[in-house]
Amino acid sequence: MTVANHLPRVEPKVLAAALEALAVRFGNLLVTSRAVREHHGHTTTWLQSQPPDAVFFPQEASDVQDVVRICARHRVPVIAYGTGTSLEGQINAPAGGVSIDFRDMNKVLQVHADDLDCVIQPGVTRKALNEHLRDSGLFFPIDPGADASLGGMASTRASGTNAVRYGTIRENVLALKVVRGDGEIITTGTRAKKSSAGYDLTHLFIGAEGTLGIITELTIRLRGIPETIAAAACSFDSVAGACQATILAIQTGIPVARIELLNAEQVRACNSYSKLSLPETPLLLLEFHGSANEVAEQSKNFGEIARECGGGDFTWTTRPEDRTRLWQARHDAYWAVKALRPGAGVVATDVCVPISRLADCVTDTEDDLKRLKLQSPIVGHVGDGNFHCSLMCDVEDSEEMARGEEFMHRLVERAQSMGGTCTGEHGIGQGKQKYLVGELGGEAIEAMRAIKQALDPQNIFNPGKIIPPL
Amino acid sequence: MTVANHLPRVEPKVLAAALEALAVRFGNLLVTSRAVREHHGHTTTWLQSQPPDAVFFPQEASDVQDVVRICARHRVPVIAYGTGTSLEGQINAPAGGVSIDFRDMNKVLQVHADDLDCVIQPGVTRKALNEHLRDSGLFFPIDPGADASLGGMASTRASGTNAVRYGTIRENVLALKVVRGDGEIITTGTRAKKSSAGYDLTHLFIGAEGTLGIITELTIRLRGIPETIAAAACSFDSVAGACQATILAIQTGIPVARIELLNAEQVRACNSYSKLSLPETPLLLLEFHGSANEVAEQSKNFGEIARECGGGDFTWTTRPEDRTRLWQARHDAYWAVKALRPGAGVVATDVCVPISRLADCVTDTEDDLKRLKLQSPIVGHVGDGNFHCSLMCDVEDSEEMARGEEFMHRLVERAQSMGGTCTGEHGIGQGKQKYLVGELGGEAIEAMRAIKQALDPQNIFNPGKIIPPL
Numbered sequence: 001m002t003v004a005n006h007l008p009r010v011e012p013k014v015l016a017a018a019l020e021a022l023a024v025r026f027g028n029l030l031v032t033s034r035a036v037r038e039h040h041g042h043t044t045t046w047l048q049s050q051p052p053d054a055v056f057f058p059q060e061a062s063d064v065q066d067v068v069r070i071c072a073r074h075r076v077p078v079i080a081y082g083t084g085t086s087l088e089g090q091i092n093a094p095a096g097g098v099s100i101d102f103r104d105m106n107k108v109l110q111v112h113a114d115d116l117d118c119v120i121q122p123g124v125t126r127k128a129l130n131e132h133l134r135d136s137g138l139f140f141p142i143d144p145g146a147d148a149s150l151g152g153m154a155s156t157r158a159s160g161t162n163a164v165r166y167g168t169i170r171e172n173v174l175a176l177k178v179v180r181g182d183g184e185i186i187t188t189g190t191r192a193k194k195s196s197a198g199y200d201l202t203h204l205f206i207g208a209e210g211t212l213g214i215i216t217e218l219t220i221r222l223r224g225i226p227e228t229i230a231a232a233a234c235s236f237d238s239v240a241g242a243c244q245a246t247i248l249a250i251q252t253g254i255p256v257a258r259i260e261l262l263n264a265e266q267v268r269a270c271n272s273y274s275k276l277s278l279p280e281t282p283l284l285l286l287e288f289h290g291s292a293n294e295v296a297e298q299s300k301n302f303g304e305i306a307r308e309c310g311g312g313d314f315t316w317t318t319r320p321e322d323r324t325r326l327w328q329a330r331h332d333a334y335w336a337v338k339a340l341r342p343g344a345g346v347v348a349t350d351v352c353v354p355i356s357r358l359a360d361c362v363t364d365t366e367d368d369l370k371r372l373k374l375q376s377p378i379v380g381h382v383g384d385g386n387f388h389c390s391l392m393c394d395v396e397d398s399e400e401m402a403r404g405e406e407f408m409h410r411l412v413e414r415a416q417s418m419g420g421t422c423t424g425e426h427g428i429g430q431g432k433q434k435y436l437v438g439e440l441g442g443e444a445i446e447a448m449r450a451i452k453q454a455l456d457p458q459n460i461f462n463p464g465k466i467i468p469p470l
Numbered sequence: 471m472t473v474a475n476h477l478p479r480v481e482p483k484v485l486a487a488a489l490e491a492l493a494v495r496f497g498n499l500l501v502t503s504r505a506v507r508e509h510h511g512h513t514t515t516w517l518q519s520q521p522p523d524a525v526f527f528p529q530e531a532s533d534v535q536d537v538v539r540i541c542a543r544h545r546v547p548v549i550a551y552g553t554g555t556s557l558e559g560q561i562n563a564p565a566g567g568v569s570i571d572f573r574d575m576n577k578v579l580q581v582h583a584d585d586l587d588c589v590i591q592p593g594v595t596r597k598a599l600n601e602h603l604r605d606s607g608l609f610f611p612i613d614p615g616a617d618a619s620l621g622g623m624a625s626t627r628a629s630g631t632n633a634v635r636y637g638t639i640r641e642n643v644l645a646l647k648v649v650r651g652d653g654e655i656i657t658t659g660t661r662a663k664k665s666s667a668g669y670d671l672t673h674l675f676i677g678a679e680g681t682l683g684i685i686t687e688l689t690i691r692l693r694g695i696p697e698t699i700a701a702a703a704c705s706f707d708s709v710a711g712a713c714q715a716t717i718l719a720i721q722t723g724i725p726v727a728r729i730e731l732l733n734a735e736q737v738r739a740c741n742s743y744s745k746l747s748l749p750e751t752p753l754l755l756l757e758f759h760g761s762a763n764e765v766a767e768q769s770k771n772f773g774e775i776a777r778e779c780g781g782g783d784f785t786w787t788t789r790p791e792d793r794t795r796l797w798q799a800r801h802d803a804y805w806a807v808k809a810l811r812p813g814a815g816v817v818a819t820d821v822c823v824p825i826s827r828l829a830d831c832v833t834d835t836e837d838d839l840k841r842l843k844l845q846s847p848i849v850g851h852v853g854d855g856n857f858h859c860s861l862m863c864d865v866e867d868s869e870e871m872a873r874g875e876e877f878m879h880r881l882v883e884r885a886q887s888m889g890g891t892c893t894g895e896h897g898i899g900q901g902k903q904k905y906l907v908g909e910l911g912g913e914a915i916e917a918m919r920a921i922k923q924a925l926d927p928q929n930i931f932n933p934g935k936i937i938p939p940l
Contacts, residue, residue: 114717114826115855137721157666168664170673171641186913192822193854194638195891196627196677198898198906198936199918203640203673207666224723247584251607253694253760255725290723291771297763352662356584384663385585421665428668436668443656447925448669454924455917466668 007095007464010053010076015096018074019054022098025066031055040081040099043089045347046395047431052079052093056100061177061185061216064100068214069183071098072460079462080210082152083125087348088429090156090209094464100214102151108132116222117174117191122151122215138222141166144425151215156427157207164383165257165289166223168425170206177217178205181456191219204451209427210462212455226289230299231323232316233286234306235279239263242282243359245309246382254298258287259383260330263362266377270329273336278329279312284382285330330379337377337390344392349408351415352386352424361418362387368410372403386424433468477565477934480523480546485566488544489524492568495536501525510551510569513559516817516865517901522549522563526570531647531655531686534570538684539653541568542930549932550680552622553595557818558899560626560679564934570684572621578602586692587644587661592621592685608692611636614895621685626897627677634853635727635759636693638895639676646675647687651926661689679897680932682925696759700769701793702786703756704776705749709733712752713829715779716852724768728757729853730800733832736847740799743806748799749782754852755800800849807847807860814862819878821885822856822894831888832857838880842873856894903938
């Protein structure tokens with residue numbers, strides 16, 4: 001799928017002068033080889049790849065300040081790069097420019113155990129962070145699946161399986177440091193757990209996909225590792241039953257830590273890939289966190305709700321090896337989909353609706369797939385009303401691709417018509433700009449455009465993302 | 471205390487023309503009587519009152535759109551007014567203009583029980599909302615003490631005693647409708663529980679104190695009323711012991727719903743006012759929400775932690791009348807302070823620090839009060855590191871007032887030097903503008919100023935608030 005790209009590239013002479021200035025200042029930290037550039041402009045979806053003109057590996061915040069200053073002087077775009085796992089073309093360089101890869105800015109700077117917070121560089125990945133924290137009894141709860149960098153997670157407003165209990169990245173960042181267009185650094189907050197001191201700049205930069213400045217430091221919230229973790233699984237006759245059980249669990253205040261829906265087709269894929277024999281009907285996978293007693297009570301209470309909603313056998317376990325076995329299917333969901341049709345492209349997309357509409361939205365989506373003769377297993381962070389389609393398409397088959405695009409459009413319109421959003425956690429990037437006006441109206445987009453203009457008047461920060469062309 | 475006010479008033483002729491146009495359009499809904507104007511420019515603190523030129527009572531969103539259009543045409547300021555309980559001069563009219571009182575826009579428009587959300591007009595107060603919800607088994611958890619309007623709570627980024635468990639208003643608003651300067655309405659989000667669709671306009675307007683637009687509708691999150699509520703109290707030898715118990719409770723994941731600190735002087739005031747006989751040492755008041763078993767376990771676990779930290783007798787109860795008796799002292803804390811020195815002004819202020827520094831911050835503040843010969847009981851939302859001073863001053867005594875101002879300055883500087891913020895929940899308004907640069911640096915203020923200029927180029931929305939004069 002190509003995305004309309006009206007952005008002019010930087011003039012070759014101007015670009016050469018900027019790269020020359022950068023090379024003089026940074027030497028080997030600036031790389032212009034084709035392989036490295038292509039690696040930084042690749043997308044994991046069917047969006048066209050658009051490599052940057054150079055890739056820069058900052059070692060500290062002052063490097064970022066200097067690269068931004070030099071690029072701003074020449075009006076060369078800068079694109080922040082974490083681990084490249086974003087799904088809507090966020091790291092593409094449609095106007096060229098310099099990709100800033102935070103690979104080496106991966107230090108945990110401070111851990112404040114009493115305050116349950118830590119200060120980190122943006123290149124720290126969530127697995128590395130939790131590894132670092134392991135002996136402290138603390139953990140960082142946001143898990144989008146991929147081992148993304150925290151800077152990238154903040155920039156795309158990521159969330160994942162734990163959000164139903166611990167919130168998204170939005171609820172777990174206390175403060176940021178952000179390099180602005182003249183290279184100076186904006187501090188957006190303090191380590192206080194809450195504040196009403198002025199405009200909420202922290203949340204403005206979260207989800208801005210690097211279009212308003214470059215994050216060079218994050219202060220994030222941590223949690224105590226729960227005393228006990230239990231996992232559970234329950235099959236349902238219908239998506240509606242699984243959703244109803246979820247609604248009742250949340251209404252009655254059962255603090256589920258994860259509650260994931262796999263539709264029948266996803267269960268089939270997992271059975272085949274992971275050599276399991278789960279009933280090939282909708283499945284809920286759950287996790288409970290708390291004391292041994294709390295976890296037992298939560299599991300028991302959920303079991304009763306599941307039974308009321310037509311759930312089948314409900315089993316729960318606190319043994320780590322059994323938990324792992326239960327969740328393995330979920331973790332391997334993507335690979336199970338890939339294995340269904342080797343060689344086909346898999347396009348991951350997500351929408352999010354009010355939970356009362358989730359069953360309808362998933363069921364209508366399944367019907368649409370049948371009608372369009374397309375295959376797309378569905379997994380959902382069902383506690384949040386958020387679900388993912390993994391659409392399989394042969395990218396060489398233009399007729400199938402056309403049906404795929406139609407499916408995507410209809411999926412987004414369906415979610416929006418139910419009071420939902422075109423993306424719960426993947427972001428807008430390039431792929432979903434066309435849906436923003438339909439979701440929020442022109443006035444919201446004008447406000448976003450005015451903010452972009454105010455904070456990035458030169459349009460050097462990740463141009464061509466989020467805000468649709470005029 | 472006066473606040474520097476460099477804002478020019480609207481020219482009398484221009485003002486007269488605007489008021490004439492408003493009167494023609496709205497008749498009796500526009501009020502210019504002195505008593506009503508003074509009521510809308512009063513402050514609950516020692517900040518000088520600055521009444522508006524007129525007060526307008528909109529009946530629906532289109533009234534707000536029209537009043538903004540007319541005022542914008544004449545460049546007359548508009549100031550949103552909820553219940554007038556803000557504490558930093560947020561509703562003052564330093565440049566004159568029209569106060570928009572949302573008293574009559576107090577309807578709960580939709581309740582979505584399955585989704586745990588509702589859509590309301592901004593004049594709904596939190597008590598009226600919970601009254602409306604009572605039979606649904608749901609409640610809105612944010613409780614700043616005053617029976618504030620939800621529009622006002624969103625605008626000042628309010629929180630209160632329940633924030634440690636349920637978050638602040640920031641975590642509990644899903645979407646807003648906001649009238650912008652040309653009278654059109656910006657929609658900031660959907661009813662989806664999470665979204666990564668573009669810039670987070672919702673959080674930009676939350677805490678903006680009406681300086682970027684006027685909120686005309688809110689979609690907010692609700693919770694299930696807990697099956698069981700338990701209350702508990704525990705006295706400590708020292709503030710440090712009470713804070714340490716709080717830190718351990720949070721680290722070990724006890725989901726306290728409220729955890730409030732009263733310092734010895736506040737307990738003395740409450741004993742005297744409420745005829746209690748609490749030990750006159752630092753006191754923690756707690757509330758636990760959950761199933762009967764969960765609440766019992768949480769209480770028991772907290773009791774053990776309290777004992778380790780030098781806590782005295784720890785009692786907990788789930789009987790409503792006993793719970794009320796325990797919390798009565800906290801609810802009456804303000805009146806207890808007023809009674810300590812009848813006739814004196816009581817100035818409420820708040821700061822928020824990382825919880826590891828809370829004991830130091832409170833203790834140093836107590837020492838400072840002694841040194842300055844001032845009296846100010848302290849209550850704290852200790853789970854968040856947020857505490858309030860209720861400074862008593864004779865507003866006619868300029869020497870005492872000078873000491874009071876010195877105390878306030880030192881309190882803010884102390885909190886900021888400990889990595890905290892000049893306000894955890896009261897906002898900036900007029901009173902705390904001078905502290906913003908010290909807290910976040912000039913770059914953050916420049917970003918705020920650029921956003922204000924971008925979204926309100928005429929500076930008609932609550933001018934003179936939040937952003938310090940250049």
